[in-house]
Amino acid sequence: MIEARLDVSTDFQSDSGGRDPDLYSPLLQSYHRRLWSKPLPDGQLLDLVPEKVGAVHVLRYQTTLQDFVLSSDTLANSNRGSLPAFYSAMGAESNSNWHRQGGTIGGRLVFPRNRIDRRQTINQARGTHPLIRDRFDLTLEAIRRHYAKETSPLSETLDRYGQVLGRGVSVIV
DSSP states (O other), X not given: OOXXXXXXXXXXXXXXXXXXXXXXXXXXXXXXXXHHOEEOTTSOEEOOEEEEETTEEEEEEEOSSOEEXXXXXXXXXXXXXXXXXXXXXXXXXXXXXXXXXXXSGGGEEEEEOOOSTTOOOHHHHXXXXXXXXXXXXXXXXXXXXXXXXXXXXXXXXXXXXHHHHHHOOXXXX
């Protein structure tokens, strides 16, 4: 079966009913499913199944050992609310372009939605930590440091996920 190509210019605002596309867009959910469902290095298939938790569109991966849920988030935070002077200084055209590009699949990624020990998810921690403040460049640096066995503002959160994923995840959403 040949699937149609993904339209990388699609802005997912159109099918989310004016709400957050990361939570409410079935089209974005289907794009993520097509992008991230694939064979893993051990040969097992990462088969992401579309589901809804309440009204929220998520993807679930379930094996006999693991059960976790992924949800989408934007990588292109404008800091409109937290840094209004910076946002205004960028100008209307620049901000409009930023939001348009950030609204496409290139501006989105999936993160584990499972809460471990009722603590923040990776995505929540990256969004609220005062040294990261939802910046994806700093999130990537924290992940790089995690794999290099160095500390970062996300060390505790990433360690918690690494420990649980090694023994299976219980879903608490």
